[in-house]
Structures are given as C-alpha cells and as structure tokens.
Amino acid sequence: MFDGEISLVWRLMTSSESYGPFLFRWFLTAALSVLALAYAILIWQRKTSLNWVKAAARAKKEAWRKLNVPRSSHSWMEDLAQIRLPSTCCVCLTSLVSPTNASKSASHSTSSVHRCSVCGVAAHFYCSEFAAKDCKCVAQAAFIQVQHQWSERWSKMEEISEMSAFCCYCDDPCGVPFVTDSPTWHCLWCQRLIHVKCHAKLSKESGNICDLGPLSRIILSPLCVKDLDDKGSSCSTPEEIPAFTFRGQMKRRRTRGKNGNNHSANGKLQDASSATTKALDYLLNGLVNLKKSGSEKAGNNRSKRDGRSNGPVNGLTHKKDGTTFNSQLKRYALVNLSQDARPLLVFINFKSGGQLGSSLRSRLNLLLNPAQVFELSSSQGPEAGLQLFSDVQYFRILVCGGDGTVAWVLDAIERHNFESPPPVAVLPLGTGNDLSRVLQWGRGFKMAKRQGGLCAILHEVDHAAVTMLDRWKVNIIEENLEADTKNIQSKFMINYLGIGCDAKLAYEFHVTRQEKPEKFSSQFVNKLRYAKEGARDIMDRACADLPWQVWLEVDGKDVQIPKDTEGLIVLNIGSYMGGVDLWQNDYEHDDDFTLQSMQDKMLEIVCVRGAWHLGKIQVGLSQARRLAQGNIIRIHASSSFPVQIDGEPFIHQPGCLEIKHDGQVRNSNYPRMMNQTYQAMTFGEVFMLRRTLEEPRGHAVAIMTEVLADAECKGIINTSQRKILLQQLALNLS
Incomplete structure (x- = not known):
C-alpha cells in the first residue's frame, strides 16, 4: 500500500x-x-534542561545552608580532550564551550577545562578555584549517619536504572518538562532522584538520612573511612566554612585585581601582588608537583602500617591523551567497620586493551566510594588497596583489566598471606579476556555494558558464586653453557603457556604496543593487528624447526612432538586466544584423555602447525592436536624461543620450562604442618567469582557462601574451617 x-x-x-x-x-x-x-x-529541550540545572544549583545553595552535610573540596584534574564533560560550568553556570566564555581568558586555551575526578562536575580553568565545597565526601569517620549529598545532574549518567528516574519521595517522573514543573537533584551516594520542591518534606520526615541505595552492601561506607592526612580541609561541617553565594564569589573574582586581595576556595584571604604573579606561582607549583610525584608515590606506598593505604587527591600530572590525573596520594584508614560488611575493592588498569580505565574510574567513583577504587600503574601496584582492606574480614575484589592484570592482583594476594583470601571477579578490558570468558563475565566491556550496565555488573559481583582455579608455578631455567651455571626465575600461570608461533605473535604485538601505545585504543583494532602479525608469520615460519629444538616431558615420560609442529600450548582453562576451545570437551575423540577442568590439578598440552593453522582453529575450520595430560610438565629447548605466560611474552634462552601445581611446592615447604586443619586445606588454588546468570547451582553456591560467612560471624566455625568448606563447596557445585 x-x-x-x-x-x-x-x-x-x-x-x-x-x-x-x-x-x-x-x-x-x-x-x-x-x-x-x-x-x-x-x-x-536543551535550554529547558540547562535552566533546570541552574535552578537546581541555586536551590541547592540555599538548602545546604540549613543542612548539616559534610563538605568536601573537589579533586580537580585538567581535561584537555573534553570527552564526556558536562556542558555547563558548575561555578558560573554558563557553557563550557561557547565562544563568549572562551574569550574571557585569553591566557588560557579554550579547551582548558577542570573536571572533578570524584563527582564528575566540570568548571572553567579560571572558575574552579571558586567552586563550592559540595563534592562527594569520601571520609566521614567523625559523623554518626550518612546523609544524602544532593547535587545537580550536570550530565547524563548511563548507570542509573530506569526505576531511579522517578522522585524518591512522590514517585513522579523526574526531568520531564511536560509532566513536572520542578528541577531535580540526585544523591551522590544512593543515586536516587528528588524534586527540589519535595526535598524539604523528605528532610522533615526522614532527616535526610541516606541508606547508600541498592549497592549498599558493596559500597565502603564513608563513616568507616578516616583521612589520615586530614587537617580540617578535607571534609568539614557547614559551621566551619563561611557560606559564599555565587554572585559574591564572582564579584570578588572580578574585583581582585583592583584591591590586590584574592579569595581562595575556602574563603580565606591570600596576599597576591598581581594576577601575573599568581599565574607564575601556579605554573611553578605544577612543575614542583611533577618532580615530586614519583618520590611521593614511592614514599606513600611504603607507609602501609596500621591500616594505612593510598588513595587519590589533588595534584596534576599530564598524560598524552589530554587528561591530567591526580599525582599526590591521600592515606586512608578503615575504622569501626561492622563485622558483616561486604565492601568491594576495585582495581583498574588504565593501559589494558581499549584503555577505558579513565572513564571507568570516573563512573565507579560516582557509584561507589572513591576510597575503594584504585588505579594500577607502574608506580602503584595492588598492595596499596590490599593493605587498606587488610583488616576487613569479608570483602570481594573486582579487577578491571585483562588476564595479565588478574594475574598481577592474584600474585599480590598471594604475597599478602590472607587467612581467607578474597575472591576475585573480572571486568574484561583486555584483548583476549579468556579468564573472563570461562568465568561468564563476558568477552569485553562493551558486551558487559549491553547486559545491564555498570550497576548490573556490580550487583552480579555481589551475588556471584565462588569457584576454584588451579594456580601453577613455572620455573624458567636458563642454562649458561660457557659458565656451567643455571639462572632460575619463577612465574605463576593461571590460563595457559605457549612456546613457538603463538608466543611469537604475542611478543611482536607486545613490543609494538610498548612503542606506540596510542595506536592500541580499541579491542577490535588490537585484534586486527594480531591478524596482521599472524599473516606475516605465515610467510616467515620462524618456528618451523621447533620439533628438532624442543622436547616435551610429561610426568617423567617423553612425549613425541609431531614434525609439522610450530607451537606447543599448555592449557589450564578452556579458552585461548579470545575464546577458542583447543581441548574441545564437547567433541568426541579417539584418545583416552579426560575432560578438561580448571580445578583438577591437571594440565592439557596441544600442538599447532603454525599461524595459518591457528587462524583456521579460531574460525572453527580445524582443530588442535591433543598431545598429553599431566601435572608436572617440562619443556626443554636447545635454542632461543618466544614464550608467553598468560599473554605476557618474553624470549626464553636455551634451558627448561618446568610447570608444577603451586600446591606441590607449598606442601613440600610445610612438612611439619600435619594437623587435621592443614591436611584438609588445598594449596595452589585461588578463589574466583563466577557469574551465576540463571544457573541454579551458581545461585546455590552464592547462598551457601553467605551462610558460611554468617556462621563464622556467629562463632559456629572459624576462618580455616570456613575456607575448607568453601573450597569443597566450590569444587562440588561448580
């Protein structure tokens, strides 16, 4: 028709x-x-939204004078890229990108904008120092109850659920001009929305008390966080801070050149001869901070006694992507934490895969307490966060990164010697994300977002089932024939180990990414570059002599390597190279090997015939050849070969790779521990969190995990008994 x-x-x-x-x-x-x-x-629509935000901002200034809400300064960072910034300055309430505002400061770039790394608000370069102390207060150990911290909705928050789009008092929609005539606020802790006109009624009925919302179980309550560096400037009560209106602040800013006096962010007078002198001081202080940042990080990382740890504060450090991050570190301590608290410790690797760490941290700072979110870098490892949570009896860990980042955190947990190690969940940011796949967390961050967003992911981490994962120790033995000596190094493996053509691809990819990291900002592009290296290796065939240079020993027996082999792969999990099942449990085979499992203290060894064969396996046109199964693997090499362990490649000199279950090494080191408790404990396995989805067994494990924790809280069982029962539960019901 x-x-x-x-x-x-x-x-x-x-x-x-x-x-x-x-x-x-x-x-x-x-x-x-x-x-x-x-x-x-x-x-x-844009003008209406902007007018409502301005109305909400003005109303908040009036309301905060009457509320005993803790005040906290913003943690500004310079964002030159202006990616996902709010469109309005939180101080002068004008556009951040309009030409009129850009011409106000000829000495600064039009793209120079400050953004708060905690609450996400943005301000002009010349306005940020006059911002009100209305940021999310991380440490409130001096207060009795958590109160709502109402703020304007400067930008759209993707993590807020649909049910949160209604006023928490009257249940009417928020932000719809045709339906309601009142601007809205949102709470920085529970993420609930409220009409400005409903706030007074809510405060009168409930006293403005906040319950931290649907994620309260995993949020580290600010009442339990104490700022060890606080000298009265971090979080304070309204009585300690003079109230300045917006017009008064801007009037003082316009007249400061006339009277020779400047007002700082907290309202105190500071002497300054001229604006030029102040600008020079700002630049010099920035240079000094850049010089000191490395030493201050190292010094703060070493002060880990009495529950002290490191967190983010002010101080600017430039990065290549146009964003500057806080370089100085604040030290926090956890106090008065309830015995049944279940906070979540988050680690983010900014360099993993698509390099999404910056935006992810900003969003997690909004949903959680910023004191429980830690960045992993070359200068700060997981030890700072683990030390902060060292006295927390029950907590879980979320690792935002690739498989290498997970191995990094697991090594740190091992060194920390927890009596009951915390289980670890994975938010995949890497390229392959094989461990994340077998634990049902998805193949990438974008896929995880499609399954409900960040709020849903955090909720699933809280209700995930505990499972076990074998951990293997790899002794890298390099022989020096001239000096007749051996150099032995040890690493740990949880996913797989490869020697030959697959490790060569990983090594070349790794070297290129180290040289030009800016070209590896997408998981899809990373896979294309992997394919490019594979196509080059098809022509080179650099590992064609592997069967004559390498020999394999499994449980003391030699295993014949086929003559067309160009790579050996030792498997602990059922996913390789971005989701490929090399052992193929679901297919019938004409051999006597058993099914693969990541918790059976057995390794599987397969071989491939080159990069072309790997490509065919990945698209399902071929299969890897199964060679052996065992728990003690030795790979001898008479020449140098590329090797990768959990995706981390290196060049192995002539020598031997010896792979043993970590429990075998541990039990040999503790021959005197023969009591019943230690006999029952299983060494060499780590606690991981598996997404339950709709699995009945997974939900059963999650429920039993809570039952065991409650039993320990009530003194029915001790920590060792709980660990043993949890291990057996995970092994039998996984």
Missing part, C-alpha cells in the same frame, strides 16, 4: 508539467518545516 502511494505521487509529478514543480516545492517545504521543527524542539 505504501509503495502504491509513492508510485501515485510520482506519476502525478511526472505526468503533468504544471503539477510537477508545485508538488516538488510542496514536498521540499514540508521536509524543511519538519527539520526546523525538530531543531527547535531540540534547542528548547
């Missing part, structure tokens, strides 16, 4: 010379009118 109408109109346009131009002009006018109407509606 629709096609018939179009053909009729077309015949009318072409059949008559008099009607054709008229109809064409009519259609053109109608199309332009629709576009103009849509544009006008869009402009009206």
Whole structure:
C-alpha cells in the first residue's frame, strides 16, 4: 500500500508539467518545516534542561545552608580532550564551550577545562578555584549517619536504572518538562532522584538520612573511612566554612585585581601582588608537583602500617591523551567497620586493551566510594588497596583489566598471606579476556555494558558464586653453557603457556604496543593487528624447526612432538586466544584423555602447525592436536624461543620450562604442618567469582557462601574451617 502511494505521487509529478514543480516545492517545504521543527524542539529541550540545572544549583545553595552535610573540596584534574564533560560550568553556570566564555581568558586555551575526578562536575580553568565545597565526601569517620549529598545532574549518567528516574519521595517522573514543573537533584551516594520542591518534606520526615541505595552492601561506607592526612580541609561541617553565594564569589573574582586581595576556595584571604604573579606561582607549583610525584608515590606506598593505604587527591600530572590525573596520594584508614560488611575493592588498569580505565574510574567513583577504587600503574601496584582492606574480614575484589592484570592482583594476594583470601571477579578490558570468558563475565566491556550496565555488573559481583582455579608455578631455567651455571626465575600461570608461533605473535604485538601505545585504543583494532602479525608469520615460519629444538616431558615420560609442529600450548582453562576451545570437551575423540577442568590439578598440552593453522582453529575450520595430560610438565629447548605466560611474552634462552601445581611446592615447604586443619586445606588454588546468570547451582553456591560467612560471624566455625568448606563447596557445585 505504501509503495502504491509513492508510485501515485510520482506519476502525478511526472505526468503533468504544471503539477510537477508545485508538488516538488510542496514536498521540499514540508521536509524543511519538519527539520526546523525538530531543531527547535531540540534547542528548547536543551535550554529547558540547562535552566533546570541552574535552578537546581541555586536551590541547592540555599538548602545546604540549613543542612548539616559534610563538605568536601573537589579533586580537580585538567581535561584537555573534553570527552564526556558536562556542558555547563558548575561555578558560573554558563557553557563550557561557547565562544563568549572562551574569550574571557585569553591566557588560557579554550579547551582548558577542570573536571572533578570524584563527582564528575566540570568548571572553567579560571572558575574552579571558586567552586563550592559540595563534592562527594569520601571520609566521614567523625559523623554518626550518612546523609544524602544532593547535587545537580550536570550530565547524563548511563548507570542509573530506569526505576531511579522517578522522585524518591512522590514517585513522579523526574526531568520531564511536560509532566513536572520542578528541577531535580540526585544523591551522590544512593543515586536516587528528588524534586527540589519535595526535598524539604523528605528532610522533615526522614532527616535526610541516606541508606547508600541498592549497592549498599558493596559500597565502603564513608563513616568507616578516616583521612589520615586530614587537617580540617578535607571534609568539614557547614559551621566551619563561611557560606559564599555565587554572585559574591564572582564579584570578588572580578574585583581582585583592583584591591590586590584574592579569595581562595575556602574563603580565606591570600596576599597576591598581581594576577601575573599568581599565574607564575601556579605554573611553578605544577612543575614542583611533577618532580615530586614519583618520590611521593614511592614514599606513600611504603607507609602501609596500621591500616594505612593510598588513595587519590589533588595534584596534576599530564598524560598524552589530554587528561591530567591526580599525582599526590591521600592515606586512608578503615575504622569501626561492622563485622558483616561486604565492601568491594576495585582495581583498574588504565593501559589494558581499549584503555577505558579513565572513564571507568570516573563512573565507579560516582557509584561507589572513591576510597575503594584504585588505579594500577607502574608506580602503584595492588598492595596499596590490599593493605587498606587488610583488616576487613569479608570483602570481594573486582579487577578491571585483562588476564595479565588478574594475574598481577592474584600474585599480590598471594604475597599478602590472607587467612581467607578474597575472591576475585573480572571486568574484561583486555584483548583476549579468556579468564573472563570461562568465568561468564563476558568477552569485553562493551558486551558487559549491553547486559545491564555498570550497576548490573556490580550487583552480579555481589551475588556471584565462588569457584576454584588451579594456580601453577613455572620455573624458567636458563642454562649458561660457557659458565656451567643455571639462572632460575619463577612465574605463576593461571590460563595457559605457549612456546613457538603463538608466543611469537604475542611478543611482536607486545613490543609494538610498548612503542606506540596510542595506536592500541580499541579491542577490535588490537585484534586486527594480531591478524596482521599472524599473516606475516605465515610467510616467515620462524618456528618451523621447533620439533628438532624442543622436547616435551610429561610426568617423567617423553612425549613425541609431531614434525609439522610450530607451537606447543599448555592449557589450564578452556579458552585461548579470545575464546577458542583447543581441548574441545564437547567433541568426541579417539584418545583416552579426560575432560578438561580448571580445578583438577591437571594440565592439557596441544600442538599447532603454525599461524595459518591457528587462524583456521579460531574460525572453527580445524582443530588442535591433543598431545598429553599431566601435572608436572617440562619443556626443554636447545635454542632461543618466544614464550608467553598468560599473554605476557618474553624470549626464553636455551634451558627448561618446568610447570608444577603451586600446591606441590607449598606442601613440600610445610612438612611439619600435619594437623587435621592443614591436611584438609588445598594449596595452589585461588578463589574466583563466577557469574551465576540463571544457573541454579551458581545461585546455590552464592547462598551457601553467605551462610558460611554468617556462621563464622556467629562463632559456629572459624576462618580455616570456613575456607575448607568453601573450597569443597566450590569444587562440588561448580
């Protein structure tokens, strides 16, 4: 029917010379009118939203004078890229990108904007120092109850659920001009929305008390966080801070050059001869901070006694992507934490995979307590966060990164010697994310977002099932024939180990990424570069002599390597190279090998015939050849070969790779521990969190995990018994 109408109109346009131009002009006018109407509606919507934000900001200034809400300064960082910034300055309430505002400060770049790394608000370079102390207060150990910290909705928050789009008092929609006539606030802790006109009624009825919202179980309560560096400037009560209105602040800013006095962010007077001197001081202080940042990080990392640890504060350090991050570190301590608290410790690797760490941290700072979110870098490892949580009896860990980042955190947990190690969940940010796949957390961050967003992921981490994962120790023995000595290094493996063509691809990819990290900002692009290296290796065949240079020993027996082999792969999990099942449990085989499991203290060894064979395996056109199964693997090499362990490649000199279950090494080191408790404990395995989805067994394990924790809290069982029962539960019901 629709096609018939179009053909009729077309015949009318072409059949008559008099009607054709008229109809064409009519259609053109109608199309332009629709576009103009849509544009006008869009402009009206933006202006209405901006006016509501301004109204909410003015109303908040009046309301905060009457509330005993803790005040905290913003942690500004310079964002030159202006990616995902709010469109309005939180101080002067004008646009951050308009030409009028850009011309106000000729000495600064038009793209120079400050963004708070905690609450996400943005301000002009010259406005940020006058911002009100209305940031999310991380440490409130001096307070009795957590209160709502209402703030304007400066930008759209993707993590807020649909049910949170309604006023928490009257249940009417928020932010819909045709339905309601009141601007809205949102709480920085529970993420609930409220109409400004409903706030007074809510405060009168409930006293403005916040329950931290649906994620309260995993949020580190600010009442339990103490700022060890606090000298009265971090979080304070309203009585300690003079109240300055927006107009008063801006008036002092405009007249500061006339009277020679400047007002700082807290309202105290500071002497300054001129604006030029102040600008020079700012630049010099920035240079000094850049010079001191490395030594201050190292010094703060070493002060880990009495529950002290490191967290983010002010101080600017430049990065290549146009964003500057806080370089100085604050030390926090956890106090008065309830015995049944279940906070989540988060580690983020900014360099993993698509390099999404910056935006992810900002969003997690909004949803959680920023004191429980830690960045992993070359200068700060997981030890700082683990030390902060060292006295927490029950907590879980979320690692945002690739498989290498997970191995890094597991090594740190091992060194920390927890009596009951915390289980670890994975938010995949890497390229392959094989461990994340077998634990049901998805193949990448974008896929995880499609399954409900960040709030849903955090909720699933809280209700995930505990499972076990074998951990293997790899002794890297390099022989020096001239000096007749051996150099032995040890690493740990949880996923797989490869020697030959697959490790060569990983090594070349790793070297290129180290040289030009800016070109590896996408998981899809990373996979294309992997494919490029594979195509090059098809022609080179650098590992074609592997069967004559390498020999394999499994449980003391030699295993024949096929002559067309160009790579050996030792497997602990059922995912390799981005989701490929090399052992193929689901297929029938004509050998006597058992099914693969990541918790059976057994390794599987397969071989591949080169990069072309690997490509065919990945698309399902071929299979890897199964060679052996065992728990003690030795790979001897008479020449240098590339090796990768959990995706971390290196060049192995002539020698031997010896792989043993970590429990075998541990039990040999503790021969005197023969009591019943230690006999029952299983060494060499780590606690991981598996996404339950709709699995009945997974939900059963999650429920039993809570039952065991409650039993320990009530003194029915001790920590060692709980660990043993949890291990057996994970092994039998996983």
